[in-house]
Amino acid sequence: MTRRSYHHGDLRAALVDTAIELIGERGVRNFSLAEASRRLGVAVSAPYAHFADRDALLAAVTVQAFETFAAELLPRMDAHQDPAQRLAAMARGYIRFAASHRALFEVVYQVGLDKARFPEIAAAEQPINDAFAACVTALSAGHPAEADDLATAVEATAKGHAMFLLDGDFGSGPAAVDEAADRAAGATLALIQGRQALRRAPATPPDPS
Numbered sequence: 001m002t003r004r005s006y007h008h009g010d011l012r013a014a015l016v017d018t019a020i021e022l023i024g025e026r027g028v029r030n031f032s033l034a035e036a037s038r039r040l041g042v043a044v045s046a047p048y049a050h051f052a053d054r055d056a057l058l059a060a061v062t063v064q065a066f067e068t069f070a071a072e073l074l075p076r077m078d079a080h081q082d083p084a085q086r087l088a089a090m091a092r093g094y095i096r097f098a099a100s101h102r103a104l105f106e107v108v109y110q111v112g113l114d115k116a117r118f119p120e121i122a123a124a125e126q127p128i129n130d131a132f133a134a135c136v137t138a139l140s141a142g143h144p145a146e147a148d149d150l151a152t153a154v155e156a157t158a159k160g161h162a163m164f165l166l167d168g169d170f171g172s173g174p175a176a177v178d179e180a181a182d183r184a185a186g187a188t189l190a191l192i193q194g195r196q197a198l199r200r201a202p203a204t205p206p207d208p209s
Helices: 012-025 035-038 054-078 083-100 102-112 119-138 143-166 172-202
Strands: none
Touching: 012 035, 012 054, 012 102, 012 172, 035 102, 054 083, 054 102, 054 119, 083 102, 083 119, 083 143, 102 143, 119 143, 143 172
């Protein structure tokens, strides 16, 4: 691939863009600052004027990932008032984010950076977490343990469908993305409805025998 050019003073932004490009090609585990420097045609020491190390650059990429995710996800959720429908919309958005921004999706779920060292990651993630938490709390009748269980189940449902999509189990192209998004949303609603039905079900009386 040819070297990417950048305007003087924009090296930081160029490094973030190049990191995303390289992660998309090689995966996050094979990304290096040296390779980003080579692709940009700058000295291998140049990135250190903006980033202390590889993790610092990946933190900037992670912040961009969460900001992109929130910008695409929250408007989809805000089209609904019912918390179950909002979570279904979140599941759809999750799938579409994974399909449209595979490198950013990989960064969010595989980098595992220390948020104590990089508090900007937690700040970028917070709007998504707040919207998600509000929905699961509303659907859990004020029971924290139930809310935690529901949150885990909903996230696992969305992530599972996203991984199946990225692995090609739904096929390829826009139709595959639509199918995965529809299935993830449907599975999310079924999960919520099933839990609500269990909560309403009367307790089984003891066996007199």
